[in-house]
Every structure is written in C-alpha cells, then in structure tokens.
Amino acid sequence: MSVFLTGFPGFLGSALVGRLLDRTDRIDCLVQSKYRDDAARRAAELAGDDWEADIALHEGDITDPRLGLSEETYDRLAGDAEEAFHFAAVYDLGVEAELAERVNVDGTRHVLDFAEAADARLHHVSTCYVSGRYDGVFTEEMLREGQSFTNHYEETKFRAEVAVRERMAEGLSATIYRPAITVGDSRTGETQKYDGPYHVIRYLLRQPRVAVLFTPLGASDTELNVVPRDYVVDAIDALSRMDRSAGVTYNLCDPHPPTAVEAQRVLAEAAGRRVVSVPTTQSLLERLLSAGPVRAATGFDPAVVPYYTHPTRYVAPNARRDLSGTGVSPPPFAAYAPALVEFVREHPDISSAAMT
Known part of the structure; x- marks a missing residue:
C-alpha cells in the first residue's frame, strides 16, 4: 500500500515525507518535470542512497485531469493509495488569476477525483486566509461568510476548500489543515x-x-499570525494519524500572536x-x-x-483539543x-x- 502526495519537493510537503516513511510501504510523490532533479536530491536526503525503495517520483501535473500520468500509472497509484496528501498550490500573494485558478482550484478538483477513485482518505492543506478579510473571529467551522479577498491566492484557496467540503458532504473522508503564515523551522x-x-x-x-x-x-x-514550519508539519503528521480527525478542519495558528x-x-x-x-x-x-x-x-x-x-483573528479549538497530549504546539x-x-x-x- 502507499501514500500519495502532491507538492514534493516543496517547503511543507518535502518535510512531511520524512515523517511518513514509517507508516506506509511506499510514498508516491507527484512531481513537476522541471523539479525532478531537486526531488531526487531531497528524497536522498530524507531516505538515504536507496531512497527509491521507499519514495517513488512520478512526473505529472495537477492541472491535468489525470494528473499528467498515463492511464496505467494513474490506475495503479489509485489502486494502491490508502491516503492522499495535497500540498501542491501556488503560494504567492501576487499570483495572476488564471494561474491561481488552474493550480489551486482545478488542481484540487483533480486531486479530489483521484482520492475518490482510490477510495483514499484525503488530507488537504488549505490556509487560514480562506477567511479573506473577514472582520472578526474566524473559527474552524466557518468558511462561506460573504468575505472579500485581498488577492487571487486567498480567493482560489477559498474556492479549493469549498470544493473539498462539497466532496466531504458527498461522503469523501477528508481532513482540512489551515496553516497561518508559515515561516522557517523554529530551531x-x-x-x-x-x-x-x-x-x-x-x-x-x-x-x-x-x-x-x-x-x-x-x-x-x-x-x-505566524507559525513555524516544524509546528505545521508536526501537527499534520500527528493529526493525520488519528481516526477522529476525519471530517475535521484545523486552524494551525498561534493562539497568542x-x-x-x-x-x-x-x-x-x-x-x-x-x-x-x-x-x-x-x-x-x-x-x-x-x-x-x-x-x-x-x-x-x-x-x-x-x-x-x-481584520481577522483566528482560533483553533479543534487543533488544541486533538493535539493535547501529543507535545505538538506552536512556540511563541x-x-x-x-x-x-x-x-x-x-x-x-x-x-x-x-x-x-
């Protein structure tokens, strides 16, 4: 069996791969062709010279309905995947509308299709800023609040999460993680x-x-509201191992920013x-x-x-409750x-x- 992951060798996705090595036979990473060499180097850093025994790199593209994979590869990966982690997105406040739409919205829909074909649990990485410029406290249950958006990044990540929640309502097993502004490792x-x-x-x-x-x-x-990468990755790793986190949204934010x-x-x-x-x-x-x-x-x-x-403040009672006792919490x-x-x-x- 395998875990399927998009967004490798990106900032968060590559860090999580190291945490996933102990929980599956293989990690199947969808990689853009232009990052194939970077992905191979990163995989070797994480798993050693024999990394190909644990990590498989598949050149593809989430903007394609079949993820840029051959029909045979797509079907094989869908047949093996028990979980899918969706990190791939354009993380850029100045992104143009067309690119943001193709990657953040269409790409998420294509990953949702894959997760449904695989009957796999989806772990979707969203952002606290699906809130847009909501004036007040934005909880983990909130999403469609009539908010305005500062840029195409916020708006398309909002629409991507809407698509995930719609599939969840139709029966897809999924967990949504919303990191706040994510910076480097705290250590x-x-x-x-x-x-x-x-x-x-x-x-x-x-x-x-x-x-x-x-x-x-x-x-x-x-x-x-800023959080370090290690907190975000540790939280996703810990929460994704819990059966009770299925169907839950987590704001991964600083409680005292x-x-x-x-x-x-x-x-x-x-x-x-x-x-x-x-x-x-x-x-x-x-x-x-x-x-x-x-x-x-x-x-x-x-x-x-x-x-x-x-104008928005973020609270995270779901994250605080389910991470209690794990030792995972955001440092000041x-x-x-x-x-x-x-x-x-x-x-x-x-x-x-x-x-x-």
Missing part, C-alpha cells in the same frame, strides 16, 4: 523562500543600527536594530512600494501591506524569531519566488 530557521515577514528581516539587516519603517495605521491592533507592530519590534531586536516607526495610510504605502525605485531600495512587496491591517513568535533572522543573515541569496 534552525531553515526556509525555502523569502516572503511575508522575510521582507522585514531582509530590510532590517541592510540598515544601520536604526531602521525607519513606514507602518500602516491600525498595525498596532492587527494580529500577525503578536500584533504587526510587536512582530516588527521582535524582529528588529533579533537583528540588533532599533526601529523608528513612521505612521502612514495603507493606500499611500502601497502606492510608494509599487514604484519601482522604492520597491528596489526597500525590497518590500506591496502585496504584503494589507496584512498589516488584516519571540522564541524563534532569532533563528529566522540568523538564517537570513547566513543565507542572503535565497529567492522570494514561489514554485510554480
């Missing part, structure tokens, strides 16, 4: 790309002892910098950062600015911020580009 700081909070870190490290940061009005009251201003201060302290915050409006800051010279000088992506005034942001900063300091050349 080593290791990450695959620099986006989100990393724009702040890279900017701070380029400044002298004092760093000037323009901050949108309202940032001091806005929660910035810092505000956006507090997060900046924590990162500045870790970088050895003092921040001078200059209040401004969100619209003005977005216009400034959209100008080529300003964006080049600061390294900030204007797509992150709305998250400094994000201040506890691992120094590891994130140090990793960026030691690895300045990592890209901010998403895998597409």
